[in-house]
Amino acid sequence: MDPMTSSASDHIGSYPRPQLRRPVWHSLDGEWRFAYDDSEIGSAEGWFRTGDFDRTIVVPYPPESPASGIADPSYHPVIWYSRVLTATETDRGDSGARILLHFGAVDYAATVWLNGSQVATHAGGHSPFSADITDYLTGHGDDLLVVRAVDRPLDVGQPRGKQEWLPEPHEIWYRRTTGIWQPVWIEQAASTHITELTWRPTRGTDSVELELLLNRPLTPHATVDVELSYDATLLARLSMQAVSSGAPIFDIPLRDQRNGQHYEKLTWSPENPRLIDAKVTVTDGESVDTVASYLGLRTVGVTAGRFLMNDRPFFVRAVLEQGFWPESHLAAPSTEALRAEVQLILDMGFNTARIHQKAEDPRFLYWADRLGLLLWGEAPAAYEFTTSAVSDLTREWVELVRRDRSHPSIVTWVPMNESWGVRDILTDAPQRAFSRGLADLTRALDPTRPVVSNDGWEHTRSDILTVHDYDGDPETFARRYADRDALRTLFSGYGPSHRMLMAEGEADTENVPVMVSEFGGIKFETTPSEPAWGYSTSNTVEELETHVRGLFGALLESTVLAGFCYTQITDTMQEANGLADENRVPKLPIDVIRSIVTGESRSKP
Secondary structure, eight states, X not given: OOOOEEOTTSOGGGSSSTTSBOXXXXXOOEEEEEEXXXXXXXXXXXXXXXXXXXXXXXXXXXXXXXXXXXXXXXXXXXXXXXXXXXXXXXXOTTTTOEEEEEESOEESEEEEEETTEEEEEEEOSSSOEEEEOGGGOOSSSOEEEEEEEEOOTTOTTSOOTTBOOSSSOOTTOBOOOOEEOSOEEEEEEOSSOEEEEEEEEETTTTEEEEEEEESSOOOTTOEEEEEEEETTEEEEEEEEEOOOSSOOEEEEEOGGGGOXXXXXXXXXXXXXXXXXEEEEEEEETTEEEEEEEEEOBOOEEEETTEEEETTEEOOEEEEEEOOOBTTTBTSOSOHHHHHHHXXXXXXXXXXXXXXXXXXXXXXXXXXXXXXXXXXXXXXXXXXXXXXXXXHHHHHHHHHHHHHHTTOTTEEEEESOBTXXXXXXXXXXXHHHHHHHHHHHHHHHHOTTSOBOSSBTSOBSSOSXXXXXXXXXXXXXXXXXXXXHHHXXXXXXXXXXXXXXXXXXXXXXXXXXXXXXXXXXXXXXXXXXXXXXXXXXXXXXXXXXXHHHHXXXXXXXXXSSOOEEEEEOSBOBTTBOOOSBOTTSOBSSOHHHHXXXXXXXXXXXX
16 A cells, blocks of 8 residues: 555545545555564653664554565564654645644554654554644654554453454454554644534434534634535535534435435435535634535334334345455455455345454445445454453444444444453343443434344343354254244243343344344365364365355245344455455355345345
8 A cells, every 4th residue: 555645536435534535635554664662662762752663564554464564473562653754745735724643543552753742642443543733743844753552462351353362363363453554644624623523314314414523612603514415416505603612513404305205316225325425614714624525314223023224124134244354454455455345245145244343444334335235333342341341442432433423334333242341241230231331322322223232142232133143054043043933932041152142131022123143154165274263164165055055045034034144254364164265256156155145036024
């Protein structure tokens, strides 16, 4: 990924933050200076003043990955980066603009210096952070940017997702990701500028709510101008004066959407992923900040045992997406790879992907928005229950929900998975309280999407009841999910993974949708290697097709399931259980996989 200067005419999918774009920005991805600090002496010795490190690394690839140029997967809890910002990159133009520095994600705790002065700190390995660096610039270029990242490999209370804590990957855990692993960029912004915006369809899709956060309160005479358009046709234009010093919230009516025979011309769905273009301008005295954005008009919900998209039953055909590449690990190898990943999932016949134990690059979310792929957003888990683990997970999850809640593709939130970090949830009241609390906090931040309190088993309060079931026998599958009586029996006790499906209360399988949110995991190696892992094994292509077809067929025949999620889209390190290998090459012909996933001529209620 080479450094580049970009303008508003560049494709939205290449901008690191697609829903809040400014016209003048510069990517800082590319070669940086790099050093390990295993003795943790760098801060005391003032490395942040010199940045004189003896190695180079390619940002944003983690040092464990080959793409970084380092490719060292061993324990290195503290690492340093440095880079000189040029006069072109930090040019403020004639307007006296502010220069903002952005990090998409740094795992886990970051400290940032510019010219020896600390400008930012942040904890959370998947969430973004920014700093206004204007007042620390020299004004003539050659500004030294230094980053220190701390990622304790043995701290299992730190939210880490599926990153390994042992020296080598085992079973379902993968190589660690340390330091910078999402884009770094700088941009020009006005002195009063937007730091966050949120779009939310209201009154069905008859209007849109816009919530803005700014770097400072607006003065009484400040104005906010909003334009919404689709396919170059203006839909709405509002000019509003700020009347409160708090976060401005505006309701933007879309009058054509009130026509019951016409409103679907603008709604977003997987079949018609229409995106509405938005321009927001904040004018406060001489300060004028204009950003480009987009949104999708759609509703999601649950009722009568069904998942709903735009008030109609929608059967979820999902696949587990680890978002891991052999050459770049959690970082995508390129922007093109993100689009290709979304397209591969759709080509295989899936309409949904469950992003598993990571917060995916916002450019992936853009392509899901653009191409019509539904997503489940999931928190990277910690693996112990302590005060700091609760605090750290909650803080990072709040930041991620706020980052992603305007994307129409995201339709479900999953703050916990398989009781990771709440091992004793069945018997420990505080752990159940944390599960309920985190789910309800998610609903408070975003009341428009269903929330799964603990995916797979031991639910507290979930809007979708999910089951993880790696039984490899299609006949057992067919019996287990055949009808309402079968579901009532299943949820009354221990599930297929020998875990109680409910941590408290009784499952309302009549009204709450039930989905098998993990199944399959069939190991098939196109190139045999050691060690390889899966939940069950097929030894030939013919055996794999028969096995996969049988499992999908059993779930598609169910009259009561609202959806499923297959494990998984690609092989990931030692996990050889993908429908494609780690290089994204399908193990069966793509049309065969698609016919299996969609059920060919089968129809769903």
